Amino acid sequence: MRSLLLVSAALLASCAAQAAEPPAFRLCTGSEAGHYFRAGHLLKSKASSVQLEVIPTQGSLDNLDKIVAGQCDGAFVQADALLVYSARNAQALSTLERAGVLYQEQAHLLCNRQAGIKRVVDLTKATTVAVGPDGSGGRTTWDAFVLADKTRYAPIQIDTRSGVRALSAVADGSQVQCMLWVGALNASFIKGDAQAQGDRIVLAGTDDRDMTTTAKDARGQPVYTYGEIPAGTYPRIQPAGLVYGTKALGTIAVDALFVTGLAWVTAHERAYDGLLRAFAAAKPQIQSLVQPQ
Missing domain, CATH: 3.40.190.10 (Periplasmic binding protein-like II)
Incomplete structure (x- = not known):
């Protein structure tokens, strides 16, 4: 009888421990x-x-x-x-x-300085943009752009390179002229790696305002908002200001x-x-x- 009680008590203790476990x-x-x-x-x-x-x-x-x-x-x-x-x-x-x-992320468009691209709407079918592999942040945003405006973005050629490899290709400019990178302001990739190529790479605005009205989620709510990269955020790769320093850039922002x-x-x-x-x-x-x- 005593053994049975001990076994029962052990089982109850085990069940209680399991119930309390998150x-x-x-x-x-x-x-x-x-x-x-x-x-x-x-x-x-x-x-x-x-x-x-x-x-x-x-x-x-x-x-x-x-x-x-x-x-x-x-x-x-x-x-x-x-x-x-x-x-x-x-x-x-x-x-x-x-x-x-969590926070907002900005769409950063980094282009070869000789390509003459100042805004995302300047991209043409003669331009190749590195957006990364399927599922990456840049590729996901690019796919969303195409879904929202096939006429403008579907004809543009894309490349699956990403990260520092894509930056190097943009700096060279012969095969890839721009890259799309999506992330929070002041991320180390932009502040460090991209600015290190500042003599050959420049930021272009991603402020296609149509995206804030045409790209909508399943609830019919806008996916993007319109924001900016403040002047002086990335001094080596932002366009020069009218008098001195660098100027702010319009961007598309997306929630994480x-x-x-x-x-x-x-x-x-x-x-x-x-x-x-x-x-x-x-x-x-x-x-x-x-x-x-």
């Missing part, structure tokens, strides 16, 4: 060298209601694929990735919930979003409340990470 939450982010991955670890440091695993991935579209496939429970994605993804798998968006906004899978949310509503509180607590650190003062 559920797992797999967060898809991006490259281990990128802001999404680092932001994921900041969220993890604040999250106590879940056992959060930060998973590196190939980018926003890969993240959405993994949520739909049940390989991740949430992700950080560009807002325009939802637009591009809906064109491929519209029903999948009904399985996602927008949990919040935290999205979750509805299946996980429905199964763990109380833990999800805690995760949302953790996200709110981590957000100031995340924003200072991508926009250092």
Whole structure:
């Protein structure tokens, strides 16, 4: 009898321990060298209601694929990735919930100085733009531009090079004249790598204002807003001002979003409340990470 009581007590203790254990939450982010991955670890440091695993991935579209496939429970994605993804798998968006906004990212168009391109609307079918591989931030935004305005952007040639390799190709200018890079202001890639090529590369405006009205998500809401890169942000690659210094550049901006899978949310509503509180607590650190003062 005593043995039976001991076994029962052990089982009850085991069940209680299991009940108290927070559920797992797999967060898809991006490259281990990128802001999404680092932001994921900041969220993890604040999250106590879940056992959060930060998973590196190939980018926003890969993240959405993994949520739909049940390989991740949430992700950080560009807002325009939802637009591009809906064109491929519209029903999948009904399985996602927008949990919040991390920060805004800017579309940076870097061009060879000799190409004479001052704004994104100056691109022609004779221009080749490096946008990165499928699923990357630049490629996702470019695909969204094409979806919103096929007449203007579909004829332009694209190249899958990215990062420093794409910068080198733009600096040379013979095969690739521009590259599209999407990220927060003051990111190390632009402040460091791009400015190091400042004698041959210049920033062009991405202020195609039509994008703020024609590119809309599944709810009919604009995907992009109109913003600017302030004068002096990147002194070596911004166009010169009328009198001195550099001038501000108009840009298209897109939100970086935290999205979750509805299946996980429905199964763990109380833990999800805690995760949302953790996200709110981590957000100031995340924003200072991508926009250092």
